[in-house]
Amino acid sequence: MTQTQEKQPDPVQELQNKVLDAALAHVVFDGWSASAYQAALADSGVDPALAAAAFPRGAVDLAIAFHRRGDALMRERLAQTDLGDMRFRDKVATAVRVRLEVVEDKEAVRRGATLFALPHHAADGSALIWGTADAIWNALGDTSQDVNWYTKRATLSAVYSATVLYWLGDDSPDHQATGAFIDRRIDNVMQFETLKANVNKNPLLKPLLAGPHWLLSQIKAPSRRDDLPGRWQPRADG
Structure with a gap:
C-alpha cells in the first residue's frame, strides 16, 4: 500500500477517542453519568457542539x-492470532477471552453493566452484546446465511453476557476462574449442537421435523441494515 493509499484518520473517531480517553478517569467515580461526560469535555478540550454531534445522548453514547x-x-487482536490448529470450540473460547483481555478498565465495564441494566437503556445493552457476538462470529469466518446466523449469535450472546458478570466478580490470579467458566459454557453450547445434530439425523423424528425445518429454511440472515445489529451485505443476486 502506497503512502497515498494509506487509510486516512477518521476525524469523528479521533474526536470520540479523545473524549472517551478523558472520560475513563471520571467514570470510575461517577459512572457513565452526565457529570463524567461534562468532565471529559473539560479535560479533553473538545468543543461541546462537536461532542454533541458524536454523542447525541451524551454519557449513554459515550x-x-x-x-x-x-x-x-478484539477484532484487531484476533486478526493477529493463529487460530488455525484449534478446535472450533477453542476458537470461540479464545475469542471471548480476548474480548475480556482488551478491556481498558474493568470498573468502566462494571459501571456500564449498571447503566445498561436500567430499563430505559436495556435495549442498548442487548444490542451491544449482540454486536459483540456478531463480531466474534465474523472474526471466526462464519458464513451462515440461514436461521443458524441468528441462533449462533443468540447463543453466544447468552454465553458472553453471563461470562462478563462472572468476570466482574472474579479476583482469581489472571482471571483463571473466568477461563474455566468460559470453557464450561462453551462445552454446554457444543453439547446442545451435538444433540441438535443427532435429533436431525434420527430417522424416526425426521418426518415430524419436516414442517419445522421447512419453516426455518425460510429465515435468512439480514442483507441490509435495519434495526438489528450485525452484518449487512448486499446479496449477489441483487
Whole structure:
C-alpha cells in the first residue's frame, strides 16, 4: 500500500477517542453519568457542539463507544492470532477471552453493566452484546446465511453476557476462574449442537421435523441494515 493509499484518520473517531480517553478517569467515580461526560469535555478540550454531534445522548453514547472500541480491539487482536490448529470450540473460547483481555478498565465495564441494566437503556445493552457476538462470529469466518446466523449469535450472546458478570466478580490470579467458566459454557453450547445434530439425523423424528425445518429454511440472515445489529451485505443476486 502506497503512502497515498494509506487509510486516512477518521476525524469523528479521533474526536470520540479523545473524549472517551478523558472520560475513563471520571467514570470510575461517577459512572457513565452526565457529570463524567461534562468532565471529559473539560479535560479533553473538545468543543461541546462537536461532542454533541458524536454523542447525541451524551454519557449513554459515550458508554456505547467504549464498548464498541473493545469490539474493535478484539477484532484487531484476533486478526493477529493463529487460530488455525484449534478446535472450533477453542476458537470461540479464545475469542471471548480476548474480548475480556482488551478491556481498558474493568470498573468502566462494571459501571456500564449498571447503566445498561436500567430499563430505559436495556435495549442498548442487548444490542451491544449482540454486536459483540456478531463480531466474534465474523472474526471466526462464519458464513451462515440461514436461521443458524441468528441462533449462533443468540447463543453466544447468552454465553458472553453471563461470562462478563462472572468476570466482574472474579479476583482469581489472571482471571483463571473466568477461563474455566468460559470453557464450561462453551462445552454446554457444543453439547446442545451435538444433540441438535443427532435429533436431525434420527430417522424416526425426521418426518415430524419436516414442517419445522421447512419453516426455518425460510429465515435468512439480514442483507441490509435495519434495526438489528450485525452484518449487512448486499446479496449477489441483487
